[in-house]
Amino acid sequence: MALYAALIGTSILMIGPFYWAIATSFKPSGDVFASPPKFIPNPWTLANYREVFTLLPFGRYLLNSVIVTGAIVGLNVIFDTAAAYAFAKLRFPGRNVLFFLLLITLMIPFQVNLIPLYRIMVGLHDLSPHLGIDTYSALILPGAIQVFGIFLMRQFLASIPDDILESARVDGASEFSILARIVFPIALPGMATLAIFTFLGAWNDFLWPLLVINTDSMRTLPVGLALLARRNTVNWGDTMAGTTLTAGPMIIVFLFLQRRFIEGLTAGSVKG
Amino acid sequence: MKRSMLRGFALAGVLVLTAAACTGGGGDGDEGNGPVTITVLDYYGEATPFSKDVIDRFEADHPDIKVKYEAGDWDTMHEKFTVRVSGGDSPDVATMDMTWIPTFASKQIFADLSDLSGGQLNGSAIEDHYQPGAIEAMTFDGHYVTMMFDFDAYGLYYRADQFEAKGIDVPTTWDEFRDAAKKLAEDTDGDGVCDKYCFEVYGNDCFHWCQLLFQAGGSILNEDNTAAAFNSPAGLKSLEFYKSFIDDGSGIYWGDAQGEPIRGIKDERLGMFLDGPYYMGLLKSGAPDLKGKWAVAPPPVDVEPGSYLGGTGLSIPVNAPHPDQAWTFIQYMLEQQQQVGVFTLAGAAPATTAALQSPELTKPDPYFGGEAPFGVFKDSMATATHFPYVEQWDPIDTDIGNMVQSVMLGKATPQEALDTYEAKVNEELAG
Amino acid sequence: MLPAYVLIAPAILSAIVFLYVPIAYSGFWSFTEYSGLGTAKWVGLANYRDLLADEDFLKALWNTVLFVLIGMGIGPVLGFLSALLLNQAVRFRAFFRAAYFLPVMTSLVVVASIWKVLLNDQGIINQIFSLFQLPTRTWLDDTTTALPAVAVTSIWQGFGFETVVFLAALQAIPRDYYDAAKVDGASYWQQVRHITLPSLRPTIMFVYIIGIIGSFQVFDQIFVMTSGGPINSTRTLVFDLFERFNQLELGQASAVAYFLLVILASLSYIQIFLFERGRR
Numbered sequence: 004m005a006l007y008a009a010l011i012g013t014s015i016l017m018i019g020p021f022y023w024a025i026a027t028s029f030k031p032s033g034d035v036f037a038s039p040p041k042f043i044p045n046p047w048t049l050a051n052y053r054e055v056f057t058l059l060p061f062g063r064y065l066l067n068s069v070i071v072t073g074a075i076v077g078l079n080v081i082f083d084t085a086a087a088y089a090f091a092k093l094r095f096p097g098r099n100v101l102f103f104l105l106l107i108t109l110m111i112p113f114q115v116n117l118i119p120l121y122r123i124m125v126g127l128h129d130l131s132p133h134l135g136i137d138t139y140s141a142l143i144l145p146g147a148i149q150v151f152g153i154f155l156m157r158q159f160l161a162s163i164p165d166d167i168l169e170s171a172r173v174d175g176a177s178e179f180s181i182l183a184r185i186v187f188p189i190a191l192p193g194m195a196t197l198a199i200f201t202f203l204g205a206w207n208d209f210l211w212p213l214l215v216i217n218t219d220s221m222r223t224l225p226v227g228l229a230l231l232a233r234r235n236t237v238n239w240g241d242t243m244a245g246t247t248l249t250a251g252p253m254i255i256v257f258l259f260l261q262r263r264f265i266e267g268l269t270a271g272s273v274k275g
Numbered sequence: 276m277k278r279s280m281l282r283g284f285a286l287a288g289v290l291v292l293t294a295a296a297c298t299g300g301g302g303d304g305d306e307g308n309g310p311v312t313i314t315v316l317d318y319y320g321e322a323t324p325f326s327k328d329v330i331d332r333f334e335a336d337h338p339d340i341k342v343k344y345e346a347g348d349w350d351t352m353h354e355k356f357t358v359r360v361s362g363g364d365s366p367d368v369a370t371m372d373m374t375w376i377p378t379f380a381s382k383q384i385f386a387d388l389s390d391l392s393g394g395q396l397n398g399s400a401i402e403d404h405y406q407p408g409a410i411e412a413m414t415f416d417g418h419y420v421t422m423m424f425d426f427d428a429y430g431l432y433y434r435a436d437q438f439e440a441k442g443i444d445v446p447t448t449w450d451e452f453r454d455a456a457k458k459l460a461e462d463t464d465g466d467g468v469c470d471k472y473c474f475e476v477y478g479n480d481c482f483h484w485c486q487l488l489f490q491a492g493g494s495i496l497n498e499d500n501t502a503a504a505f506n507s508p509a510g511l512k513s514l515e516f517y518k519s520f521i522d523d524g525s526g527i528y529w530g531d532a533q534g535e536p537i538r539g540i541k542d543e544r545l546g547m548f549l550d551g552p553y554y555m556g557l558l559k560s561g562a563p564d565l566k567g568k569w570a571v572a573p574p575p576v577d578v579e580p581g582s583y584l585g586g587t588g589l590s591i592p593v594n595a596p597h598p599d600q601a602w603t604f605i606q607y608m609l610e611q612q613q614q615v616g617v618f619t620l621a622g623a624a625p626a627t628t629a630a631l632q633s634p635e636l637t638k639p640d641p642y643f644g645g646e647a648p649f650g651v652f653k654d655s656m657a658t659a660t661h662f663p664y665v666e667q668w669d670p671i672d673t674d675i676g677n678m679v680q681s682v683m684l685g686k687a688t689p690q691e692a693l694d695t696y697e698a699k700v701n702e703e704l705a706g
Numbered sequence: 707m708l709p710a711y712v713l714i715a716p717a718i719l720s721a722i723v724f725l726y727v728p729i730a731y732s733g734f735w736s737f738t739e740y741s742g743l744g745t746a747k748w749v750g751l752a753n754y755r756d757l758l759a760d761e762d763f764l765k766a767l768w769n770t771v772l773f774v775l776i777g778m779g780i781g782p783v784l785g786f787l788s789a790l791l792l793n794q795a796v797r798f799r800a801f802f803r804a805a806y807f808l809p810v811m812t813s814l815v816v817v818a819s820i821w822k823v824l825l826n827d828q829g830i831i832n833q834i835f836s837l838f839q840l841p842t843r844t845w846l847d848d849t850t851t852a853l854p855a856v857a858v859t860s861i862w863q864g865f866g867f868e869t870v871v872f873l874a875a876l877q878a879i880p881r882d883y884y885d886a887a888k889v890d891g892a893s894y895w896q897q898v899r900h901i902t903l904p905s906l907r908p909t910i911m912f913v914y915i916i917g918i919i920g921s922f923q924v925f926d927q928i929f930v931m932t933s934g935g936p937i938n939s940t941r942t943l944v945f946d947l948f949e950r951f952n953q954l955e956l957g958q959a960s961a962v963a964y965f966l967l968v969i970l971a972s973l974s975y976i977q978i979f980l981f982e983r984g985r986r
Contacts, residue, residue, distance in 0.1 A: 006794055013788065014805040017866070021808065023830060024820045033542075036828035086717035093710040101718065108725045112923055112970055114944055115963040118735065118956055119728035122742070125362045136364050148720040178709035207813035209926045210944075214951075217359050219345070225815040229930050232819035234348055239534075239823050250816045257811045261804055265870050354952050361742030361954055382954055383743060530847030531935060533827055593743075677937040684936070686849055699761075 021250075028052070028243035035239045051240040052248075055231075058241075061248060063220050064227035068206060071142045071223060075205040078147040080194050086148070087156030088186050092168060093178065102157075105150045117214065120145055124215055141215045142223065146205060152197050159193030160186065192263075199256075199264050206253055224249045312341040313367035313600050318349040322556045324425075324608070324617045333607050340600045360384045365592035367601035371421055373412055373586045374481075374662055378669035380415035386591040388419035391602050396422070397610060404609065404627045412661055413588060421588030422605055423626040425617050427551040428582045428655035429486050432558075434459070434546040435570035435644060437472055445572045449490075449516060452575040456525035459546050472546025473527035474520050475536055478680040481662065481672045482583045483549060486574065487513035489581025489660050495675070496663045501704060505675070506697035509578075514689040516577075518682055528683045537561040549574055551585070552652045556622015559642050566641065571648035573655065584659035586626060624652050667703045674699050736960035746957070753961040763962065765938045766946035769853055773942060774921040776857040777864070782913050784861065785868025786906075790898070792869065793876045803873065806866035814863060818930035821859040822846065825931075846932055849939040856927050856940055864920075868913050875909040876902065911981045918977075919970050 027035055028051050029044040055061045089095070090102050128135030135141055163186065171181050187194070209225045216222050222230075228245040257264065317325050323346070330342050345366065353372070357379060359365060371379065379385065396404055401419065409423045431446075437459055438445065446452040461471040477483040485495060493509025496502065520526025527544065529536055539545040541562045548554075558569060574582060589608060591601045607613060614630035617623050625631060637647040662668060678696035681687045687695065736753055740746035757763045788806055792799055809817060824831050825845040832842040845855040883901045892900070903910075925944040928934060934941040934949065941949075943966050950959040 006791060007797075010791055010795055010802050013791075014802055017805045017808060017862075020817075020820050020824060020862075021812075023824065027823065035823070036826065038828070038833060040830050040833050082716045086714045089710040089713035093707075093713075095707045095710040098710075101714065105717065105721055108721060108729075110971065110974070111725070111729060112919070112963075112966055114923065114947060115732050115967050116725060116728035117947075117963065118951060118959055119731035120724060121362070122731075123723070123728070125364075125742075129363055136362055144720075145724045148717050150717075150721065150725075153717060178713070182713070203811065207815070209813070209815055209929075210948075213929075217355065217362075217364050225813050225926075228813075228819060229815045229926070230348075230351065232815070232822055232930050233933065234350060239826070242819050243823065246816045246819050250812045253811055253813070254808065257808070258804070261800070261807075265803070265807065265874075357954050358742070358952055382741060528844075528847075530844060531933070533844075533847065680937055681849075684848060686937075 024243045024246050027240055028247050030240055032238040032240050035243075051238070051244040054238070054241050055244045055248070059227060059231060060220055061224075061227060061245065064222055064224045065248065067139075067142075067221060068224040071139060071212075072202060072205040074139070074143045075146050076198050076201045078143070079149055079152050079201045080198055082148045083152035083197060084156045084160075084187065084190055084194055085182060087153045087160050088182050090153070091157045091160040092163070092165070092186075105153065108150055109154070114210075116145075117211070120211075121214055137216055137218045137221050139221075142212055145211070146208070149201065149204075152201060155197055155200070156190065156193055159196075160190060163189055196263060196266075199260055202256065203253070310339050310341045311597050311600050312343050313597050313604060314343045314345060315368045315604065316345045316347050316352070316366040317370040318347050318352050318372075319370070319621055320346070320348065322560055322621045324613065324620045324623075326616070326620055329608075329613055329616060329620075333604065336607075337603065340603065342604065357382055357384055360592045360594065363594060365595050367591065367595045367597050368604055369590055369592065370424065371588045371590045373421075373423070373427075373588055374672055375669060376412070376421055376588060376590075377415065377664045377666055380420045381666035384593055385415075385420040386593050386595060386598055388413075388422065388591065388602070390418065391591065391598055392419070397606050404629065406628055408584065408659075408661060409586075409626055412584075412586070412664070415664070421590040422609060424587045424589045424608065425553070425621070425623040426584065426586035426626045426656060427553070427624070428584055428652055428659040429482075429549045429551055429574055430571045430648065430651040430655055431574045432548050432550060432554060432569060432571055434472060434568055436568040437546055446575045447573075448575055449577045453516075453519060453523065453525070456520055456547060457523055460523075460525035462524060467524055469524050469527050469544075471543055473539075473544060474525055475539065475545050475548035476517060476520055476526045476528045476683055477536070477548075478528060478683045479531060479676045481675040482585065484513065484517055484679045485662075485675070486549065486581055486583045487517055487577075489583070490574070490577045490579065491516075491581075492578040494660070496665070496700075496704075500663045500665050503697045503700040503704070505700075506693040510693050511689055512577075514679070514682055514693065517679070518689065521683060530680075540565070551623075552618075552649070553621060553623040555640075555643075555648060556620075559622060567644050570643055570646060571651045573651050580655075580658040582655040582659040584656065584661040587623075618649070624649070624656075665704065671700050671703055674703065732960045732963055735957050736964050738957045740956040741954040742956055743954070749957065753958050754965075757958065757961055757965070762938060762941065762949075763946055766941045766943050767965075769938075769940060770922060770924065770942045772853060773857055773860075773924055774918060776854065777861055777921045778914065778917050781861050781865045781917060782868050782910070784865040785913070786872050788865070788869045789872035789876055790902075792873050803870065806869045808866070809863045810866040810870075812863070814860075814926035815930055817859060817863045818927040821855075821862075822931050825855055825859075847936055849936050852932055852936060852940045856924075856931055859931070860921075860924065860927055864917075868917070871909060871913060872906065875906050879905045907981070907984070911977060915974055915977050918973055922966065922970055922973075 026042065026044050029047040029049070030041065031046065031048050031050065034041055034044065090098060124135040124141045126135065127140070128137070133140070167185060168181055171185055176184075207225060208223070209229065212223045212226045213229070216226065228242070228249045231245050232242045315325060317323055319325070325344055330344055334340065334342060349372065352369070353375060356369065361384070392401065394400055402410055405413070405423060409426070413419050413421050413423055433445070437443075438455075441458050443455050443458045444451070446455040456474040459472045460469045460474070462468065463470045481495070488495065488505060488510055491509035491513045493507050493513065494504050497504045521528055527539070529539065533539070536545060536548065537557050540558065555571075558565070573580070589605045591598050591605070595601055609627055611629055611633070614625035614627050615633050615635045617625040617630070618636050631653060636649040639645045639647055662672070665671070674696055678692045682689050682692045735746060737748060737750055738746035739749050792802055792806075795802060823829055826832075827844050831845070835842045843851050845851050879902065883905075884897055887897050887901055923944055924942050925948065928940055928942055928945045929948075932940040934945050943962060947959050947962040947966075950962060
């Protein structure tokens with residue numbers, strides 16, 4: 004019994020702040036720090052949400068996040084799996100060396116790449132106003148193919164029996180059509196896990212979008228929210244509305260795909 | 276099958292590259308064909324002198340120039356502006372806090388306005404439009420890097436209704452100041468910490484404490500800006516004086532995490548504070564229900580009247596896409612009507628001499644009980660001292676802010692803090 | 707053979723352009739003075755020497771180490787304990803697990819924003835504390851409490867990850883080990899000490915390596931909650947890098963990045979080495 008008491012207690016500690024954020028987002032600005040605290044907003048108002056969409060382009064931020072994350076997930080799922088298939092199932096000279104060279108980049112903290120990547124984006128922008136700084140390309144391209152994804156998929160694809168592939172080759176199919184028609188369908192669960200991981204990383208990415216986007220209309224949700232929260236707002240209710248909007252999609256996705264996500268996460272770590 | 280896939284890839288690649296190359300050449304507003312669009316970036320927030328009306332009128336007067344207005348904020352601009360310029364993504368016109376000018380200018384990010392303007396502003400010499408102090412502030416390395424747009428000097432904002440109710444006289448000396456604060460403040464829950472109508476002790480920059488330093492007869496750096504001069508009897512006295520408000524229980528330390536002071540004004544935790552003219556506008560938009568309760572008086576004096584002189588300037592980045600049109604826009608914003616608009620729209624003080632004399636500025640203001648506080652700021656400006664124009668001003672400003680914070684938070688005694696930070700500032704100046 | 711190369715070409719190209727080239731440039735720039743406007747000027751080891759003498763950088767280093775110590779000292783322990791709890795729970799396990807994991811899913815910016823409101827002077831935490839006669843502070847405005855406050859926020863956000871990982875590992879331990887121990891009369895905590903923990907070695911190492919690498923890179927929460935203050939008391943390595951970047955000191959910023967790289971690489975090797983040694 005004490006067990007469940009402890010579990011319930013800690014669960015309240017974990018969920019509490021989220022509840023508080025949502026509740027506060029519906030409070031009029033005077034009530035945010037009401038004493039004694041109001042656990043249920045009374046009166047409640049949609050003013051904060053309205054402000055967040057009118058004073059700041061939160062709708063735009065949301066759209067940007069959706070487009071960028073969608074593109075990154077899509078590109079990763081396709082290209083990571085394609086490369087993983089080659090590394091897992093095809094024989095070619097340099098296979099192991101190339102894979103190793105990719106793998107070691109995982110050891111490097113991404114902050115080492117930050118500034119040169121930024122300058123690359125500056126250079127691209129000089130080339131064309133549609134590329135580089137302040138464009139979707141800067142947000143999408145660096146993360147479009149991730150080594151971790153290739154690694155993940157390679158583990159997954161390694162277990163596909165070779166004979167299926169052999170017989171398809173014997174029948175005259177090209178590697179590309181094998182990939183598209185045989186491998187992708189079998190790899191769907193793995194690709195789903197990859198999609199979830201990539202979605203999480205891309206949706207919540209912060210430092211890079213902060214650096215590379217100057218125009219407010221191109222910002223993503225986390226950056227828009229951070230600037231709002233940091234701006235020492237007069238009305239914290241707005242900030243809480245922002246957090247609800249930013250965390251909302253992620254939480255909904257999570258609640259539906261919990262198991263798959265956690266399975267994917269723990270698969271690699273337990274074996275050690 | 277393989278062959279055709281390969282060809283497919285190759286074709287796609289070529290198409291993408293061609294598309295990228297084609298879109299690269301265009302750019303916006305080619306010379307001579309159609310209107311040029313300039314980007315104007317400011318940090319005023321909601322109450323901005325760059326209102327839609329102002330911009331529309333400009334576009335009507337200049338059919339060959341379109342204005343794309345971008346609303347930035349002070350923090351982000353302070354942090355990211357130089358990065359933006361170095362990244363080639365410059366606006367054409369940007370508002371600059373005068374305290375950023377020496378540091379930013381030393382990074383070579385501003386266009387030479389002396390060159391661009393040929394020395395003329397709206398038909399007469401630039402020097403004709405400004406007071407000598409402003410001219411000095413706008414200059415770096417022998418040329419103009421910014422045109423001063425609004426100015427900032429401090430006045431004492433106080434709750435006039437509370438003063439009347441509690442029988443407090445408007446303080447004119449430091450002693451009276453402390454007394455007034457004590458009488459004004461209320462400790463509603465008896466924990467020794469002020470809860471209502473407190474005096475705002477703001478520790479995050481040089482502005483707020485430095486004015487006290489000046490009032491005590493001190494200065495920040497020495498004559499030729501080579502060493503710190505604030506570790507002096509005047510420095511100690513002013514630092515102790517500032518701290519005394521907290522010790523007395525009549526002041527409240529307002530830190531970053533508390534948010535904007537306007538919050539404290541709204542919920543009446545603050546009853547007295549020293550700040551610039553733009554707060555007039557902030558009060559009206561942020562605390563409209565306190566109309567008629569606030570008033571402004573000259574800051575109390577110790578040895579001599581003293582205030583910090585700051586403000587906003589308009590600058591053109593060195594790699595701005597359309598510097599000539601940018602200069603046209605800046606001239607427009609310095610015309611009398613727009614300068615008076617700085618006051619009527621943003622509640623701030625215009626910088627040009629002509630605008631400072633406009634009767635608009637001294638009309639009775641219902642928010643301030645029918646008074647016209649503007650005169651207070653104008654007088655303050657006359658006795659204000661500007662910050663030292665050194666390259667390292669930005670980091671030194673931060674250091675001094677940290678020094679004040681460390682004392683107000685009780686992390687160091689005033690003398691200790693003065694010693695520590697004198698060393699830091701000297702290091703900054705040497706390095 | 708050719709199809710293989712076509713399939714890996716995008717990945718290889720991407721790695722070259724977005725990983726290898728930047729890593730090389732970063733290293734090069736760390737030996738230069740470069741503002742982004744104009745050209746890079748070679749200065750040799752000057753940046754590295756200057757950083758080691760720079761108070762701000764040293765403070766950043768110290769703060770980061772402190773942050774990692776607090777986070778990795780408490781986080782995995784909480785994760786382990788809660789995994790033990792969850793392992794015992796038969797009903798609603800998925801619900802509780804979801805509760806622990808929820809903060810892990812949410813962006814650090816979201817978590818930081820929420821906690822900034824909770825930790826406000828007039829926020830609910832102070833309100834609850836004063837109810838229980840506990841000291842209330844200006845958590846994020848005080849040099850002594852700011853870093854711990856950010857650390858607590860980060861622990862709250864992250865320990866669910868450890869919970870989930872440990873839980874999966876716990877469930878992989880064969881029941882008979884425990885049954886045998888119970889027959890021998892071992893108490894619950896003795897079982898934990900002699901069976902659970904040893905079996906969890908690889909998982910513990912995994913958790914610590916990942917955790918330390920992640921903690922060293924802390925940035926998002928700092929940006930939102932304290933901007934490195936008050937008075938640099940929450941300035942971390944990556945935030946220091948960010949500041950130098952903003953001041954157009956790209957050479958110095960690159961040197962900071964390489965410091966981070968060296969630190970993380972060394973720590974990872976040390977941990978793996980210790981683990982291998984301990985295995986005998």
